[in-house]
Amino acid sequence: MAPAEVLPGTLEMLILRTLQRGPLHGYGIAQYLLQVSGQVLRVGEGSLYPALQRLLVNGWAEAEWGQSETGRRARFYSLTAAGKKRLQEEEKEFDRIVEAIRLVLRTV
């Protein structure tokens, strides 16, 4: 299957979800999303880093410099309490919308 763009508005939710597993750097987040989605969700750097900055601005994530698995200096992002709450809200909202879309598709 060819790679697809992430649905607009869901990238932040996907990043938050990824970070729930533990701190990760930008490259790791992109790789993880690609793998878990069966090579479908390819997140470009042009949207990944602005999204990460938005998470920082809103206080949903924190960033810290640390050492990567290859021994290089990398910036690790981790979830904050506010981020966890936000993730729950976004998941709930997402489910609601998907449910609604399904309903429409089934009815018509």
Next chain:
Amino acid sequence: MHWTNLWNRLRRRPRHLEEDLNEELAFHLEMKRQALLGEGLPDAEAEQEARRSMGNLTLSREHAREAWSFGWAADLARDLKIGVRSLRGQVGFAVTVTLTLALGIGMNGILFTVYNALAFTPWAVRDAARVVQLTTQDKRQKWRGFSWPEFLYLRAHSQTADGIVALVGQGVRLRNGEQTWNAAATFASDNFFDVMGTGFAAGRGFSPASGDMLHPAAELVLEYGTWQSRFGGSPGIVGQWLEVNGQALQVVGVAAQGFSGPSPTYPQLWIPGALQDKLNPGSYTIRSSGSCCFYVFGHLRPDVGQAQAQSELEILSHQFRQSVKEETGRLQLSYPSLLANPSLDPQARQIFVILAVATVLLLLLSCANAANLQLARAQARRREIAVRLSLGAARGRILRQLLAESLLLASLAGAVTFGIANFLPWMIVHWIAPSEERIAISFQADWRVAGFLVAASFLTGLMFGLAPALAAVRDATASGLREGGRTATGARTRVTFLAVQVALCATVLGAAALLVRAMQEAQEIDAGFAWESLVLVSPQMATSKLNSAQMNAFLQQFRETVERLPGVDSVASSSVIPFGGRYTSTSVASEQRRDGLTAGFATVSANYLRTLRIPVLAGREFTKEDESRQDAVLINETLATLLSPGESLVGKRISAMGQREVIGVVRNTSVNEISAAPGPYFYVPGPGDASLRFLVRYSGPEKPLLSAIPAAARAVDSRQMAAAAPFAENVARARRAAKIAASMAGVVGCLSLSLACVGIYGVAAYQVSQRTREIGVRMALGARSGQIVSLVLRQNLKAVGIGAIVGLAGALGFGRFLRSMLYGLSPADPAALAATVFILAIMATIAAWPNVRRATRIEPASALRHD
């Protein structure tokens, strides 16, 4: 953008945002490269592929950084920086636009500064925040002053105010040794300085004994400026005695510098209100609850709200008025300011509104002008804008940048205005105010003025910037990068602006022409009597030392002495002097008009009509014998017509202050203001009371009389004084308002005209420069210069024509609004309208002419080489 977001951005912004991002992206790139190498790609290829798949690194970084930016705020700062840079390259343009706008914003700013000082600035009295003015309105919604007894009642019973004062301004005759002069005095209650005073430069305020109604202490307090100018600022003045209206009063103190009480002008002295009867006998007694006209102020207790105080004082006022069987009315509290004062002449309020309308029109005019200049500049920059658009700049972003420039220029103009707002209003008000009055209002440009100017500048910037910016972006989109692409939209916008400018200018100019014409008219209106070669004599009697028989004897003797002076033709006295500001009226009825009507009246002596040269139309005028009659009356034409249309009333009896026989009908005369149609009026004979004044008709030189008459008063009785002044001064004072209005209108009219001329010149210059090539081609093909002239002028003439028609309609509307100041002149006065059109046409031609000439002198050969 949300404020919480803004806060987050400020709080969480990393200290090394830029470095962090760079390193992070570098790490990402490196990881990608490593992954590709792992897949078996050669070194160079892996590097290339990693870079390719990363896309535009700069853009990614830019976007990531934007998450932290302050959005519009940061953009605005950048736009302003660009604006400053681009304006620095065009100083001439920037200065022209700034000056144009400064004119418009400046006029509004000055008017607002004056308004601010009058309406919002509290008086310089002690604890001004808790001082309120009490005002009452009767059933007819008319302002009514307080009587002294009502004030005393409120003062004695109010629980909400811990100090209530009453005061009233009045002119008095002051004597210090050999020096005598007329002075503005304020009669105030004994607690005045305790409640409102800001301290004393010397001595103290009124003693409680000065409030004693039967035997008030004879005291006075001097105003600081008067103390300096008249008494050399000597502290020795305290304890000395001065004569006020012939009564000796002791100076007990000098008020602190700058203290005027709740009054817009400085009085020269304060006198206890209880002395009123003693100093002005005969006119009325302040002990009567039917007396009037004191201003009352209260100092509210700190724990009391305004509403609470108002209801309590209103109840007290009603209690008092019912007990003396007087009409009750609504009582209101207001923080004392000149405009809140309900007794203010309604004409002053109207002048304010008229000036406000005129200055707003002027501002619009300068906006239209600046817009045209801005438009010309935007046209020149069309290429630049087109390039930026094609490179992907958002239209909104370019629009915002053009607007930022306009705002910058408007702010400059606002700043210039703030500078002049600090001194110009003060100068103007001092020019307008009668010279004998010292203004006590401070016209400082405070935070309200600053706020007004910021708002005005912002709106102005939007107003004159938006249309040109929109036009520029639209043009650039339409014509793209085409070489020398010319579209008609810009030209059309400019011509529209030109029409708007001309319309605004015609409105202002038309209104100004009307006011100037009205003043001319007022000069020509016949007052109904001859006021040249007339001297007004005001006896200043030391009444306390005379009983009424002695007083009458003095007046009689004085009059006879004046009659014998060389050059004097006739002398008469009257209780009401034309243009003297006083007006008395009563009800009149006749056989035919039993219901009665209200007419003005004066008590006059024999020879009054002869002295003023008022023609007698039927019957005869009063003689010396009539002066003691109680049953004679003279009526004016208007009253005669109203009482008995079509029939002579001479010899008939009418009811006017008792039954009286009409012994003559006289011509209408203006009473207090010059009017083409004076109202009903009648004259009754009599010697008059202490307030009477004499009118002296003379032939020959006036100057000797002005000193001989006061000398005559002293010759008759050394204790008495009399002031003599040319009567023309009275008339001039009455015409002041019209004169000021007309000269202000003239100034505003000239400003608007010059702005419109600059606009016309600019448009014509632009058109000629835009059409140089076309004109060159036409000339090469043999067009005559007449055709070129019409080519250049046609479009403009149409705009000027349409603008002028709309503007004249506006002037007509404005004129209706001005009606009360036009002295009977019609708002559609043909002379005024014709003058407006004529002036406009001449000035438009002059403004366009240099460019028309330039067009006819274009060299076809060089024009064709012209871009």
